[in-house]
Amino acid sequence: MARTAGARGIGAARQGSGVAPDTSLTREQRLQLYYFMRLTRSLEERLVNLYRQTKVVGGLFRSLGQEADAVGSAYALRQEDVLSPLIRNLGSMLVKGATPLEILKQYMAKGDSPTRGRELNIHFGDVGAPGVTRGFVGQISPLGDMVPVMAGVTLTFRMRGERRVGLVYVGDGATSTGAFHEGINFAAVQRCPLVVVIENNGYAYSTPTVKQSLVRQFADKAIGYGIPGETADGNDVIATYEATRRAVDRARRGEGASIVELMTFRRKGHAEHDNQSYVPAGELERWAAENDPIDRYVARLRGEGVRDAELSAIDARILAEIDAATDEAELSGIPEPLGALKGIYADPPAERPLWFREGKGAVVEQSERPSSWGTFDAPARGAD
Ligand SMILES: Cc1ncc(C[n+]2csc(CCOP(=O)(O)OP(=O)(O)O)c2C)c(N)n1
Ligand SMILES: [Mg+2]
Numbered sequence: 001m002a003r004t005a006g007a008r009g010i011g012a013a014r015q016g017s018g019v020a021p022d023t024s025l026t027r028e029q030r031l032q033l034y035y036f037m038r039l040t041r042s043l044e045e046r047l048v049n050l051y052r053q054t055k056v057v058g059g060l061f062r063s064l065g066q067e068a069d070a071v072g073s074a075y076a077l078r079q080e081d082v083l084s085p086l087i088r089n090l091g092s093m094l095v096k097g098a099t100p101l102e103i104l105k106q107y108m109a110k111g112d113s114p115t116r117g118r119e120l121n122i123h124f125g126d127v128g129a130p131g132v133t134r135g136f137v138g139q140i141s142p143l144g145d146m147v148p149v150m151a152g153v154t155l156t157f158r159m160r161g162e163r164r165v166g167l168v169y170v171g172d173g174a175t176s177t178g179a180f181h182e183g184i185n186f187a188a189v190q191r192c193p194l195v196v197v198i199e200n201n202g203y204a205y206s207t208p209t210v211k212q213s214l215v216r217q218f219a220d221k222a223i224g225y226g227i228p229g230e231t232a233d234g235n236d237v238i239a240t241y242e243a244t245r246r247a248v249d250r251a252r253r254g255e256g257a258s259i260v261e262l263m264t265f266r267r268k269g270h271a272e273h274d275n276q277s278y279v280p281a282g283e284l285e286r287w288a289a290e291n292d293p294i295d296r297y298v299a300r301l302r303g304e305g306v307r308d309a310e311l312s313a314i315d316a317r318i319l320a321e322i323d324a325a326t327d328e329a330e331l332s333g334i335p336e337p338l339g340a341l342k343g344i345y346a347d348p349p350a351e352r353p354l355w356f357r358e359g360k361g362a363v364v365e366q367s368e369r370p371s372s373w374g375t376f377d378a379p380a381r382g383a384d
């Protein structure tokens with residue numbers, strides 16, 4: 001990725017002994033991949049603590065076991081590229097510049113969170129001019145619908161002659177929607193610089209992948225759209241990065257859309273409330289013991305000469321960062337009720353908008369509502 005370590009505090013790169021890295025990533029960048037995976041996991045663990053204290057508003061979605069797929073794929077993008085994440089792409093958003101403080105405030109629906117308490121979990125975006133914004137689109141819940149949206153976003157890149165790329169994530173379940181098909185077909189035909197990452201994590205809620213599709217691999221669907229498709233090990237952060245990078249480079253060269261399928265496993269339920277009773281016995285334990293993306297990457301880094309002390313220092317820095325962000329987020333206030341009207345009406349409003357119907361519920365209005373309650377506190381038309 002074009003981004004270099006720095007703002008996030010990974011120490012200056014130092015050359016270690018041991019096996020030479022087998023990709024073009026520098027040592028500093030390889031440590032940064034570790035940093036983002038560990039940050040994702042630790043931040044989600046903190047969110048679980050807060051959830052159990054009832055401080056999280058709404059559901060909590062984990063990406064346990066999928067950190068390599070989220071981080072490695074997003075790392076293949078440049079700052080000016082645009083990413084469309086899903087609920088299991090906290091790691092991708094962190095790579096693109098989302099901060100733990102924003103995430104914590106957003107999950108706790110604080111008044112100064114990115115959506116001011118009006119949306120939940122990681123449903124927020126930051127898009128606009130390249131270089132000014134971080135380039136992640138606010139996600140919507142209907143599965144697959146971000147594919148046509150990102151086909152449109154990347155069509156504008158092509159039409160303006162901008163060498164920017166878009167990346168949209170879909171789960172195995174989302175591939176069964178009409179929106180996925182329409183969006184990817186449009187992107188293919190229009191040669192949009194779009195990378196469609198299919199996160200094949202074994203389940204769509206309680207539906208196993210074998211009941212989702214008869215294709216052997218989701219990357220095989222690419223043939224039907226006339227675009228390249230590749231399957232990679234989604235629990236190997238380097239393999240994920242390299243496969244996505246190939247698709248990103250192709251798109252940037254003007255060669256159009258492609259599919260990257262990342263093989264991974266959802267080790268938690270759909271959300272925290274889901275006890276995964278439908279998962280065969282032993283499957284979760286097997287993935288945790290044999291195919292944890294962070295454990296695998298740590299083993300690899302050690303083989304390349306990274307010392308445990310370096311990794312522990314990164315872990316300690318992450319913990320301090322999350323502790324500070326949690327303290328700050330907890331101190332933030334809840335949203336003001338009338339703040340719900342901000343951004344809904346023209347600013348300044350042309351009329352005093354009411355959020356209840358005048359003349360209804362008269363008893364409540366007389367006895368309980370303070371004066372001006374129910375109206376946005378704005379001058380009436382012509383007041384100036
Ligand atoms: C069109 C549509 N149908 C159903 C849902 C309800 N729903 C939300 S997430 C989900 C499962 C998604 O599975 P997958 O696409 O594999 O993503 P994963 O959760 O595994 O990351 C379902 C059925 C929805 N949001 N949109
Ligand atoms: Mg899935």
